[in-house]
Amino acid sequence: MKRPLAYIAASLVAGQSVVSGAFADCASPSDRAALRTAAMQQEMMVAALTCERINEYNRFVLNHQPELIGSDRALEAYFQRDDKARGTATYNKYKTELANAASLHSSQDPHGFCATADRAFAVALQPMSLAEIVMNVEIATDRSIESCPVLADNNPMPGVSSPSSARPSRAMPDPARPSP
Numbered sequence: 001m002k003r004p005l006a007y008i009a010a011s012l013v014a015g016q017s018v019v020s021g022a023f024a025d026c027a028s029p030s031d032r033a034a035l036r037t038a039a040m041q042q043e044m045m046v047a048a049l050t051c052e053r054i055n056e057y058n059r060f061v062l063n064h065q066p067e068l069i070g071s072d073r074a075l076e077a078y079f080q081r082d083d084k085a086r087g088t089a090t091y092n093k094y095k096t097e098l099a100n101a102a103s104l105h106s107s108q109d110p111h112g113f114c115a116t117a118d119r120a121f122a123v124a125l126q127p128m129s130l131a132e133i134v135m136n137v138e139i140a141t142d143r144s145i146e147s148c149p150v151l152a153d154n155n156p157m158p159g160v161s162s163p164s165s166a167r168p169s170r171a172m173p174d175p176a177r178p179s180p
Contacts, residue, residue: 050106059125
């Protein structure tokens with residue numbers, strides 16, 4: 001089954017920023033909130049390790065644990081909606097890609113990544129709801145949430161925005177394949 005979804009991780013790596021009005025048809029506002037929350041949390045998790053902000057990250061998670069669990073369940077449901085058999089695997093792959101993209105970003109620009117993380121933690125540790133935090137934190141991968149991505153063959157990678165022609169494409173070369 002093919003289903004459009006946000007391709008945050010791959011577009012961050014590729015540096016893409018495409019805004020499309022079609023995104024409203026791809027995911028509901030609650031789906032987009034879950035996608036954005038996952039992106040923020042994965043970036044903060046990487047920042048906790050890379051920028052030595054483990055105490056800040058742990059406080060954030062403990063303060064918002066019920067909301068984070070609810071958002072994560074909504075995200076998994078989003079992936080399972082059209083493909084119950086592979087939805088959980090795709091959800092896991094998606095979150096891994098988010099973390100990998102954040103890690104890559106942190107290695108390419110450690111100072112800038114940690115400066116952004118410091119601002120994110122300053123907001124995240126304020127007494128406000130998770131939804132308010134997500135709306136007020138700069139998320140490096142947020143650019144891709146604005147465009148309509150695709151999911152095909154259990155591969156949450158960027159592709160065309162039309163659900164009828166959904167096919168995955170590669171944002172980066174596959175290291176397992178030899179170059180031509």
